Amino acid sequence: MMQRELQIAFKGLDSSPALESLIRERASRLERQYPRLVGCRVVVEIPHRGSRSAKVPIAVSVEAEVPGRPAIVGKDQTERREAKEDYTAALNNAFHAVERQLDKLADIRNQDVKPHAADGRSGMVVRLFPEQDYGFIEADGSPELHFTRSAVAGDAFDELTVGMIVQITPATDEGPMGPQASSVRLLDRSMTPS
Template identity: 45%
Template sequence: MRQPLQIAFRNIDSSPALEHLIREHADRLDRFFGRIIAKRVVFEVPHRHQHQGKHYTVQVALTVPGDELVVHSDKPGSHGHESADAAIRDAFDAARRALERFAERHRHEVKSHAADAALS
């Protein structure tokens, strides 16, 4: 059963504009794999920097048949993005790549099982 998109904001007030942008990106993921069961997004300001601007991170968790894919907007060693839009874009780009890899493995598994059955 498909669940509605869940969006959480941490250390920042929710914003209708950010929520709308997240929903647009989340809806596009269905083009790459139509059997997503659940989508959860956490938009966060992890640290309060006194000498720097805000830094944003976004985590996207996708539940797919038999697995859960979790990706983040920040790169290793990074403290996040200075732009909320860039953090959202990068997180959903990573989610799209993870979904494409999962879909490719899933298609390959289906083909190999069908081929094995034909050989029996």
């Protein structure tokens, strides 16, 4: 169950019980897909439009909160079908965008992401903080991974430089700074871009 109650806002148009019901159903699906969901906010609005457009667009924004990460956002905007008052296309597209992002997060947490090196995943050191004994690695298909001096094999932390390609083993649990690497190994220097 989400820690925060679902928030639904309508801007520039009246609320609709049918649309609210669909939003609640889609948010419930998100929660089943990603049980660690902290909260969800949905905004349905008629954005400002220029005077040259006769058709009124409808915009939907879905913002999902998960622990230790920035909010995951899905947005869509479409022309409103005045005769049907059909907002479902924009709503479904916005929720689909969030679902895809949550699927990627779940794959990363479950380590279902394909390895990028024969004997493990590889990534590039993107930030180093030697005074505080930690840094960050960017790996394809995942968020930046935090790592500490103790995670670097062979006491090689001081050999790391920004841009260096390393072999990583993502940790199963997130740390205080989000996703983390449990193991970092230096690769052959010929693999590191100069």
